[in-house]
Amino acid sequence: MNDDVSLVDAEDATLVVRAADGDVRAFEVLARRHGPLLRVFAAKMLRSNDESDDVVQESFLIGWRQLNDLETPARFRPWMMQIVTRKALDRIRSRRHHDDVDTVDPPASAVHSPERIVEARLQLDAVWQALDKLPDDQRRCWLLREASGYSYQEIAEALELPVSTVRGLLARARRFLLQEMEAWR
Structure with a gap:
C-alpha cells in the first residue's frame, strides 16, 4: 500500500523510468494521471467521445511499447500528446474515405438543398x-x-x-x- 501511495505522488520522470523497467503499476499511474487530458484532447480533434477513448487506449499501448524511446522522461505528457495527435489524425483521414451515401440518406431540409x-x-x-x-x-x-x-x-x-x-x-x-x-x- 505504501508503494501505491508513493507512486501516486511520484513525478512523471520517476514513473517513466520505473515503467520502462517493466513496472506496470507505474505506467498505470501515468495513464490515470494523463488519460483524462488526452481523452479531452482526442475528443476535440475527433468530435467523438467513443473514438477518443479508442485513440487514447491505442496511444497508451504504443506509449507502453515505445517507452524506452522517450529520451526525456519528464516530457511524458507532450510525448503522449504527439502519439494521440498522430492516432487522431489517422482516424480522421480514414473517416473521409468511408462516406457511404447509401447507408445514410436523411431527407434534405428546405434550408439545405442537395x-x-x-x-x-x-x-x-x-x-x-x-x-x-x-x-x-x-x-x-x-x-x-x-x-x-x-x-x-x-x-x-x-x-x-x-x-x-x-x-x-x-x-x-x-x-x-x-x-x-x-x-x-
Missing part, C-alpha cells in the same frame, strides 16, 4: 486535400489551434516547440491554406 450539401462536402474535401499538402508540423499546429482551440503555449508544449516557432508555422499554414482555398471564396 446542391448546398454537395458544395459543402466538396469544399471540405478541398480543405482536407490542402491540409494533406502541408508539412506535418504546420498541419499539427493548425489542427491544434483551429480545430481544438489550443493556445500558442499549449501547442508549443504539446509539440515540444518554441512558441515563436508555433507562431511561424501557423502563419505559414494559414497563408498556404488561403492560397489553396482561393477558388472557394
